[in-house]
Amino acid sequence: MTYKFFRRVFSQNYFASSELIIPNLRIIPSKKHGIIRNDISPCALKVTLVLKEAGYSAFIVGGAVRDLLLGLKPKDFDIATNAKPEEIRALFRRSRIIGRRFRLVHVMCRSDTVEVSTFRSGSFINKHGRPRKYQHADEHGRILRDNVFGSQEEDVKRRDFTINALFYDPDTEEIWDYLSGYSDIKSKTLRIIGEPIQRYREDPIRILRAVRLAAKLDMQIDTVTAKPLGDLAPLLKNVPAARLFDEVLKILLSGHAHVCVTDLRARGLYHGLLPLLDKDSTESAGMGFISLVLKNTDDRIKQEKSVSPSFLFASLLWHGVLVAWNNHMADGTKTIPALHMAIKDMIGEQEKRLVIPRRYDAVMQEIWAMQPRFLGRSGRRPFRLLEHPRFRAAYDFMLLRCESGEIDMELGKWWKAFQHAKPCDQENMLFRNETPRKRKNRRRYNRNMADKI
Template sequence: MRISAVRVRQVSGTMATDGPFWEERLMRPIDIYPDYRKQPPIGWGGQQVDDRRFALTQWFVQIETDEDVVGIAGPLWQDAARLVLTQLAPIVIGRDPLATELLWDQMHRLQVHGRQGDAMIALSAVDCALWDLKGRALGQPVWRLLGGPTREAVPAYASMLGYAVEDLGLVRERAQAAKADGYTAQKWFFRHGPMSGHEGLRKNVALVRTLRESLGDDYDIMLDCWQSLNFDYAVSLCARIEEFRPRWLEEPFMPDRIDSHVKLKAKTRIPLSGAEHEYTRWGFKRFVEKVQTLFNRKPRLRKEPKRLTAAEHGINPQLVPRNAQRVCETLQKAGHQAFIVGGAVRDLLLGVAPKDFDVATDATPEQVKSHFRRAIIIGRRFRLVHVIFGNETIEVSTFRALDDPQRVTDEHGRVLADNVFGTQAEDAARRDFTVNALYYDPVTETVLDYHDGVRDIRRKRLRIIGDPETRYREDPVRMLRAVRFAAKLGFEIDPATREPIRRLAHLIENVPAARLFDEMLKLLVSGHAVACITRLRAEGLHHGLLPLLDVILEQPAGERFVMLALSRTDERVRAGKSVAPGFLFATLLWHEVLKRWNERLAAGEHRIPALDAAIDDVLEAQTEKLAIQRRYTADMREIWMLQPRFERRHGRAPFKLLEHLRLRAG
């Protein structure tokens, strides 16, 4: 099969419009020149005929073969179409149309004087037509030839290109209409750039404020600048709209100005989107490599901590158990540094008796083990020592290095293995939140604070150490920990710490199921489960953690039942009573079991076998994501199988049920 002809087909027609198709022009890079700011909207191949019709003309590439197989691609505008005929058609005519990579490379190598812009648009149109032809020749859709399906659905947003943005009442009406149509995100385009001065800046900010007020806090809003800002204006704009939490700010600068993108990102928490008008993979590579430096930033290393005396920090030494003191004293007498560290210090500063005490030291695990009669080294990802005193265990870790060339990560940035030891300053920089990066010496009663954690505790603020996005990618569980700590402590999450959580929530999918279960269990038995679930939902983290719970929480009756169960659990935890995880998970998922049970009963299945099968369905769906341990699923099954007995209310059946072990909470 050979290419016999390359044609460009002009297609014209009209489309119905409700008023002008282009109500207002968007800002453009050339608007720095006053004469151009006066121009009407660009039609991009179209023209308004009257208030109800918009005439449109576009060009399509058509590649024909001697076997009557045809490939089509487009649309493209006339200048690019002309290049297809004059420069590219002679290269491909007579060639094998299935040799797409070879033809692309030859077309590209001949574009000595035009390697971007219209030349690349023309080349891309021919390339797409060749792929369309290949799909038709092989009887397969192009997406399958390119690797096949990777997802079942792709999120779509409503593009509000061409809509008027000066009339804020109309903006509000249209934004709400798009939301009502089912769109979960919208992209709007700014009308004003740097040359519109302060008044234009004010109008841009008013647009964003109106959108946020109209669409609510949990709705994604994207904003397109169409490459038209300068650096100073972009900084001012971002500072004013940051509070409205845009999903991203698109193309603030022309793609060649990569340094401006990097500098702006260092000054704003708003995610930036760029390089739409970059045309080659080499251009994208330059852009990505430059911007990537932002995500390689390491936490700031403070070599000298603030030292707070007993009078300054106010920790009650009576709250520190003797065994934790013994571990520190023993290691210090052996010539090592040793401190109580992390959450225990945080709780001591809050005047709360910690449940667990961890110690950090410069001694290696082997050295720690040698100083205690009962000590074992555990862990593979992080090697720790458990020092055992009867029923009490003190966990001892060695200071870890900040820069570790041997650190193993996955493709998402999650740390898989890390056992290189370092200094205390490096160890502090490696910890997750400032309030957990505190070291207490029970011998001298001194607190060492590298990252202003004491100040954050006093301000009731939860702040991550280092670049939030990088730290969440290293360990996505930190997002869950942020929610748990904030709910447990009654702290507010620092805005910079909070901002990436919603857009990085999908990284939770990369966490091993067993570890995810451990973290969820900590959250649910923290004594603040209601607050934790509420915050998880607010941050968009609840989806997928308890997949069936997502559905239940969206049903009023189910939500009331779950929140009541969590509230009672919180009361038991705060009263110092035990909590059975199996009972807790059974309660959370009961409504889904009940739903599936009723479906099977409606299908004519027998009562008890139907319940047993419904339980299997729910456990199978849940444990794919959350590795609930078998001992808990056995408890859950037993509790669920008891439920039909509650309907037997005559004779001795109710009294016998009350004697059941599962109904005797302590």
């Protein structure tokens, strides 16, 4: 009997690691933290006001509070409340309940959208008065549903990192800090809440998020938080494809992609994301090209220029296409068919790892397929290429190949001059010594057909 009891306690995780965390509330006044009501978006202020007038509590929470403390501009504002999703939905005409794994409400104010979540709990009290885990999880510990509602003190233990567990009250302009998140922000420390292995198992995306946030916010990952990262990398295989792609895209578009990818490689977290990154950096001839792409992407984001995910993934996967292309040509396949075979090979390999949505997939293939056309600089071919709707993306891609040393820089300079030259000058720039295509003699063919008739 005693053996069964202890086995039940320890093997089934009778008490979650988060249950062992004892929140210690510290209220930080505005004059100390510096955040004022005007720093919050009008839509978020309106939502918190309506919730409070209806008798509920409401706080700005998560990344918005963290970013404001770091002097950054939040991309969005999230709200946490003790109101249930259905109660929130009833208060706002332009709102909708979303999510099955984690139910929350989107409230729309004109073009702005605020995400409102209900305080969560990691356990519930059963009929015997004992706390029990109440969550749907797979065999690896990943939580499939987390819709047990609780108090604010319980909710703070369900969040990922201490820096994301700060609650800001717009009415009093105070920050409610239960887990020393404010101190961690000041000391530039990224610390997970609870027992790291269990928390990563509950949501493996936190593994990638830790690396991304550390790079983005210029923080050091706490030793205990960082220790199991590499060992738990295989858990990423169990994450739904859409969630994994979204997190990888956040990394690549964070403005710190080069640092993130370098850190991912150093911690052994790159396996299964992109084929090239699965190879050792000393053996991969494409890492120079990858570094160039990531640095250029970071520079564009810092300059607030647009970045195309299609272009980015086409660049990251190009070396694999190039290797397969050369292999097919070495086997005797002609240039263009060999390239299309290589593209098919790469798309098939990538789908086994990180599934890229088709809306990006098609553009990637166009950029790759257009690369041989830049070699044609005679006749009408350059003019037809200039008119292609993907010319600019393919041209920028070709320039990166030039900068990395893959192809001659002279090709990039010629195309740069050609597209900006006057029509008369463009004609003079055309190459005359390229072998023209053989055309069928239609006149003779038609004459022979007429004789037969």
